Amino acid sequence: MAVFDLALCTLILLAALAAVAGPGLFRAVVFFVVYGVLIALAWVRLGAPDVALAEAAIGAGLTGVLLLGAVGRLSRAGADEPLTSRIDWPVALAAGLVGAMLVWAVLSLAPGPGLAPAVAEILPQTGVENPVTAVLLNLRAWDTLLESVVLLAALIGLWPLARGGAWQAAAGPVHHALPDGVLAGFGRLLPPVALLVGVYLVWAGAYQPGGAFQGGTVLAAAGVLCVMAGLVRAPGMAAPLWRLALVAGPGLFLALGVAGMAFGGFLLFPTALAKGMILAIEMVLTLSIAVTLALMVLGPPEGGGAQ
Amino acid sequence: MTVYAVTGALLVALGLYGLIAARGLLRRVVAFNVVGSGVFLMFGALGWYEGHTDPVPQALIITGIVVALSASALAVGLVVAHARVSGGQVLEDDAP
Numbered sequence: 001m002a003v004f005d006l007a008l009c010t011l012i013l014l015a016a017l018a019a020v021a022g023p024g025l026f027r028a029v030v031f032f033v034v035y036g037v038l039i040a041l042a043w044v045r046l047g048a049p050d051v052a053l054a055e056a057a058i059g060a061g062l063t064g065v066l067l068l069g070a071v072g073r074l075s076r077a078g079a080d081e082p083l084t085s086r087i088d089w090p091v092a093l094a095a096g097l098v099g100a101m102l103v104w105a106v107l108s109l110a111p112g113p114g115l116a117p118a119v120a121e122i123l124p125q126t127g128v129e130n131p132v133t134a135v136l137l138n139l140r141a142w143d144t145l146l147e148s149v150v151l152l153a154a155l156i157g158l159w160p161l162a163r164g165g166a167w168q169a170a171a172g173p174v175h176h177a178l179p180d181g182v183l184a185g186f187g188r189l190l191p192p193v194a195l196l197v198g199v200y201l202v203w204a205g206a207y208q209p210g211g212a213f214q215g216g217t218v219l220a221a222a223g224v225l226c227v228m229a230g231l232v233r234a235p236g237m238a239a240p241l242w243r244l245a246l247v248a249g250p251g252l253f254l255a256l257g258v259a260g261m262a263f264g265g266f267l268l269f270p271t272a273l274a275k276g277m278i279l280a281i282e283m284v285l286t287l288s289i290a291v292t293l294a295l296m297v298l299g300p301p302e303g304g305g306a307q
Numbered sequence: 308m309t310v311y312a313v314t315g316a317l318l319v320a321l322g323l324y325g326l327i328a329a330r331g332l333l334r335r336v337v338a339f340n341v342v343g344s345g346v347f348l349m350f351g352a353l354g355w356y357e358g359h360t361d362p363v364p365q366a367l368i369i370t371g372i373v374v375a376l377s378a379s380a381l382a383v384g385l386v387v388a389h390a391r392v393s394g395g396q397v398l399e400d401d402a403p
Contacts, residue, residue: 013314016318016321019341039344058373070333082331091324099323107309115363161384
C-alpha cells in the first residue's frame with residue numbers, strides 16, 4: 001500500500017501545483033476541486049472518514065462552487081487575471097525554506113497515541129459513541145460554538161457588498177437555466193437524495209462518521225443547486241423566518257451551554273442528558289449551517305429582487 | 308503515514324509561494340486554501356497512530372475546514388466587489 005500512498009501524495013502535489021501556478025484561472029479552479037477530492041481520499045487512508053466527508057463536501061464541493069461562481073463574475077466584470085509566467089525566485093526561495101523547516105519538524109517528531117486514549121476513556125460520559133462528534137459537541141464544544149458564530153459573522157460581512165446597497169434583495173446573481181437542460185434535470189433529481197443523505201449524516205454522526213457540519217453542507221448544496229437550476233428563488237435577508245434559521249443553531253447551542261451551568265459549568269453537559277442535548281443542538285445547528293453556507297456560497301445580492 | 312505529513316508541509320510551501328507571488332486576487336484565495344489544507348494534512352497525519360487518527364485533531368480540522376470556507380466566501384465577495392469598482396483583480400500596490 002506504500003505505493004498507493006506515494007502515488008496519491010504525488011497526485012495531490014501536482015494538482016496543487018496546477019491550481020496555484022498553472023495557466024488559466026478557470027483551469028486552476030478545476031484543478032483545485034480535483035485537489036480537494038484527492039485530499040479527501042488521503043483522509044480516508046489516514047483513517048479519518050469524518051474529515052474526509054467534510055473535505056469532500058466543503059473543501060472540494062462548496063469551495064469549488066464558490067470559486068467557479070467568482071470566475072464567472074470576474075470575467076463578466078472584465079477583470080481578467082494578469083499574466084505572470086515568470087517564477088519569482090526570492091519568493092520561491094523563502095517558501096522553499098519554510099517548507100524545508102516544516103518537513104524537518106515533521107520528521108523529527110516521534111509518533112504517539114496523542115489524546116486518543118484520553119478521549120476513549122471519557123467517551124462513555126459524553127453521550128455519543130463517535131469520538132470525533134464527542135470532541136466537537138461535548139469535550140471541545142467551545143470551539144464549535146464559536147465556529148458557528150464565525151460562520152454567521154462571515155455571512156453578515158458579505159451583505160454590505162450587495163450591489164447598489166440593496167442588501168435585503170435575493171442572495172446572489174439571478175440564475176438562468178434551460179428548463180430541460182442538464183442543470184435543471186439534476187436540480188429536480190438530486191435534492192430528494194441530498195435531503196435523505198444530509199439528514200442521515202447528522203443522525204449517524206452520533207455513532208459513526210458524519211455529523212452536523214457534513215450533513216448541513218449536503219443540505220446547503222441541495223439548496224444551492226435548486227437556486228442555480230432556477231427552480232426556486234434565493235431568499236432575501238429581510239424575511240424573519242430565514243433570519244431565525246440563521247441564528248437558531250448558535251442560539252440553542254448558547255442556551256443549552258448556559259443551562260449546563262446548573263450542572264457545574266458553561267457547556268458542561270451531564271452524562272444522563274448529554275445525548276438528548278447534543279442531538280437537539282446538532283439538529284438545529286444543521287439547519288443553521290445549511291442556510292448560512294448556502295447563502296454564503298450564493299454570495300451577496302446582485303439585484304435579483306426580493307423573495 | 309509520514310508521507311502525508313511531509314506532503315502537507317510541501318503544500319504549505321507551495322500555497323505560500325502562490326499567496327505571495329500571484330498577483331491575481333482570486334488565485335491568492337486558491338493559494339490560501341492550499342496553505343490551509345496543507346496545515347490540516349500535516350496536523351492530522353502527525354496524529355496518526357496504529358491505523359487511526361487522533362480524534363481531537365480530527366475535530367479541530369473539521370472546524371478549520373468550515374472556517375476556511377467562511378473566510379474564502381468573504382474574500383471572494385471582496386475580490387468581486389473590488390473588480391467591479393476597479394475593473395481589474397490586481398491590488399494597486401501590485402500593479403506594474
